[in-house]
Amino acid sequence: MESDDPVLVAAAVYARELGAAHDWCGETTNRCLDALVTLLVGRPTGNRVPLTEVRTRPHRLASRRRLVEILSHFDLLKDDTEPPIRAWIERVTAELPPGFAEPAHHWLLTLLVGGARARPRSPRTLYSYFGSVRPLLAHWATSYDHLREVTRADVDAALRPFQGNQRHNLIKALRSLFRHAKKNGLVFSNPTAGLKSQPVDQDLLPITNDEVRSIEQLASEPLERLVVALSVEHACRTAVIRKLTLDDIDLPNRRITLAGHNQRLGELTHRALITWLDHRRDRWPHTPNRHVLLTTKTALRTTPVSQKSVKPSLSDNGFTIERIRADRILHEALTAGPDPLHLSLVFGISHNTARRYTTVAERLLSDELEQAVEP
Template sequence: MGRIRADKPPASCIGCFAWGQLPGRLCRGCYTYGQAHAVAACAGCRREVAVHEEHGYCRLCRAQATWEIKAAGVTGRDSLLLPFLLQVKHQQLFFANTQRPRNGGRPVGKAGRKRLRVKPPAAVPPPTTNWHQPELITAARDFGQFDRKRHADLNNPQLIRARREALALGEARGWTRWIASDVDRALVIVLSGHVEGEVIRYSEIFPPLRSRGLSVGHTAEVLDRLGLFADDRTPSVDRWLARKLDGVAPGIRRTAEDWARTLLDGGPRAQPRALSTARGYLHEVRPALLEWSDRYDHLREVTRKDVLDVRDGVSGHQRENRIVALRSLFRHAKKTSQIFKNPAARIPIPRPIEPVLQPLDQADVDEAVTAAARPHARLILALAAVHAARPSMIRALQLDDVDLGNRLIAIADHIRPLDDLTYQTLVEWLDYRRNRWPNTANPHLLITQKSAVGRGPVGKLRATEATRNLSANLERLRVDRQLEEALTHGADPLHLSLVFGIDEKTAIRYAASARQLLETAAEQDTHEDRH
């Protein structure tokens, strides 16, 4: 978009309704937004405008949600937008071209930048010196005052190497020209004054790059590939443990923290568990640890009666979950010689009677089908409703798992034949994926605008957004499919295990529910015949 004439009358942007002098029918922000996203119906204001593929909202709704986040004092990235997007009920209009940098220069973001034509720099070998002056003290560098005209040194050997590495990485990952330009600008900022032996820390580059709207993650990845990056952030698991074990007695806390880290990382003769398992276990034992901390200094003082009191303080599935977590904790403490006797050993758990699984109503299924209006949503719905795939399995699917020629798909290493419905939705999604992101190198079947430039799976919200808050969500659809198989082909656990690849306990539960449903239906038919 060109410059705006000084005598041009103000107008309203057709995208976000911003009022001011516009270069065309759109403001600069909406023009850039439209270049990066496709036109569809916004999930908030229902207008046919450019919407973000991750959430399905337009720029105006996302701006309103961002203002709500700032007003609430919440900090975070796009993952925090969705709860606020769902609460948008009105739109606060604003003036165009009012976002200016503090030092009075050009507007921040893509509107004020000059388009960079990134040319492959000449190949420069790594520095060959064998000695460099080590740092006497570690001092944080301030990149916030960087000015390209005064401070840029495009002949710096490390900068030349980094720009070539970024160019190669961008071609391999399918970066857009905007991402490549952002990474190039960020590398110029952090490496123009770089000397041999210096290490760039995350805490040094995050504030200046984020304030300029540049990608910190992609820049850090390029620096890390060159051995110039050090991640000095506090691991999230450390913050989580500190928060969960706050208020626990020091002796009990040491044992509980060692147990939690063994669950996460594994140990001698112990396999690492899933993060959700470790979080669930610690969540269950935390009330007991806080209660025991008022009386004891170490887990050695906990008696069997204390464990029984904790068990009897809850009911249902929570009672079973709490005893399982306490068994794991005391088993680890006994194994590592931190206690003399395991007070949680051989404590019976009265298991609750499992309810009979019920099939979904056809109206609920039709509602879910109507809600899945986009290609990725239809594919996810078909995988859950036809192949009983969990959301985590759907997110982990890769292109190599699909064999369209032989009409086969491998879900969690279990090969399934493709029915006509799934085959059609799969072909439709692959066509959309190829046209939307032709240069992506992400091997996963499902991708978004954000994951297309990387190699990771889509987020959890992306997989469940279409059927969220519906009666027929993905989990209910998966259960209904397996129950329908048991009702149609007989309550045979072996058949269910072979078809869906589930374990024997789950197959037995589905078979038992199907058997009870069939018996109830037969009794009702007999009762009607008698009358």
């Protein structure tokens, strides 16, 4: 390429180097060089190429991605495109009636760019917030002409079907919207003032029936069934299961010692133990290892199995021993009553941990009571 423009010459040399490094065919390289000529010839020194021009001016067969790479290398590219999030804001708010579109549009733009006392929020936050409130705004727009007409009773009625973290996230979004609207004079009062919600501890949510069935299907081997049984009935931690020895088990009297606490052996665990011990005896009849759980490696030693061996297929499918254990403790709190002292004595957990479980149990029981009395 013959040219007196040093910028174009440097870009062309770099393009050829890229082509050689990435095995471009001759036609691809020539199209890239032609596109560089189209974009750079006659451009004033220091005047960078707008990205919108890169996308529209060169021949349609020229690679835009390669052109962007070359121009960026020489700091010759200026991104003049509108961020997708701004186009999204314009589109989604335009779908609302004016009395709701204006405050929603103002709110989302402020979240995006920030304000005097507010930091900019990520597009992900905007998508989450507006995704939560959008159905409510559309519903209120069927009865009202403006957001300012929405009352606390409307907010409470809208929140009633939601529970747990879904309710918590919706309240956060509504409070953000109405606080912004009140601060900027877009509404007369804030119907979410004083509205509070705490998120449900995700680690302590009850295991669903579908998850129970999945665990039953996954725990197909004797070792896995015993691990699950100890977690489900006795809320055992992984470390306790690994260190369990034959001396801790009294099958004739249906007793088991877990972490130094002797207790009645549950029916599910009793059956799983018999099955596993039969398998253990057949597989490793002369092992010197007194630990209940064995693998091919530990059968030749006296050490407990590794932590990974205790949860083979379960953890690969999103289920953990801690999750199953937490479900057992929560079930006790729901059935025997949310008493932290009772949970501490039964499961040997700290008072603070017991309070976590009782707090979740109280909320779940309260939600069930509210649903029962609703007309």
